[in-house]
Amino acid sequence: MIRTDGEAPAGDGAAEAAPVRRVPRPRADALRNRERLVTAAREMFVEFGCAVPYDEIARRAGVGNATLYRNFPERPELVHEVVLSILARLTERAERAAAEEADTFAAVSRFVHAAADERVGALCPMLDGTFDKDHPDLVVESERLEEAVEGLVRRAQTAGRLRADIGVGDLMVGVSQLTRPLPGTGCEDFAPFVHRHLQLFLDGLEAPARSTLPGAAATLEDLRRDA
Incomplete structure (x- = not known):
């Protein structure tokens, strides 16, 4: 039947929209x-x-x-989620330090001690041969952390509060090494010394520098090449 009133017959034209399937949100x-x-x-x-x-x-x-x-x-899925969580927590710590500390070196110091509280060094052995460090989620979160820490270092150096001959790589190596338990010691036995030794490390980073460092400042790219 031909309609003359300008109304399209039912079923003509665009197909009826399919019902939208709603994915249930996790409880x-x-x-x-x-x-x-x-x-x-x-x-x-x-x-x-x-x-x-x-x-x-x-x-x-x-x-x-x-x-x-x-x-x-699978265990790698759990390890992945733990590392992702740590990276996100560290990024938040770095961003909060930058936002809340007027003294740029105090912001660097606050982040370093916060990273120790996250037990970064003790968790480094998780990144073994079976761990997918190039997973897209981890790459994105790593880049966020790097940007936040680079911002802390750059601002402190611009303000003349952090010695100019170090790089972000130097900072991260120091943190990871000084928060890793010594062989034969447990994490709890080692914990009381961590913040003490980190403060000694930070004293060496503050400007004006009291010595000349051998070699060149370490960047994050240097660390990736050596990994």
Whole structure:
């Protein structure tokens, strides 16, 4: 039948829009369980290494083994999430230090001690041969952290508060090495000395410099080449 009133017959023209499928959002308790698992894993990786049994992580988090395996079926997935969490927390610490400290060197110092509280050095062994350091999520978060720390260093050097002959790589090497437990010592035994030794390190970074450093300032690119 031909319509003469200008109204298109039903079904003519563009196809009817298909119903939109709504992806259910994770429940709040499921998100909390996942956060508890990542926190527990981070703590236990520091204390016992990445090979800590899965059931011990679940017990520390206060959830069942099934919940842990449902969120992280494979250990590399859990390690990935822990590292992602640490990078994000460090970036937040760096950004807050920059925003809240009027003294640019105090901002650098605050970030360094905050990184020690995150146990950065103790967690470095997680980055082993089976870990995908080039995963897109980690690359993005690493770049955010690098930008934040580079900003701290650049501002302190521009203000004449941080010696000019060091680079971000020097800062990060110092932090990672001084927060890594010595062989044969536990993290808890080593912890009381960390902030003390970091302050000695920071005193050596403050301008005016009291010595001439051998070699050239280390950049983050230098560290990536040596990795």
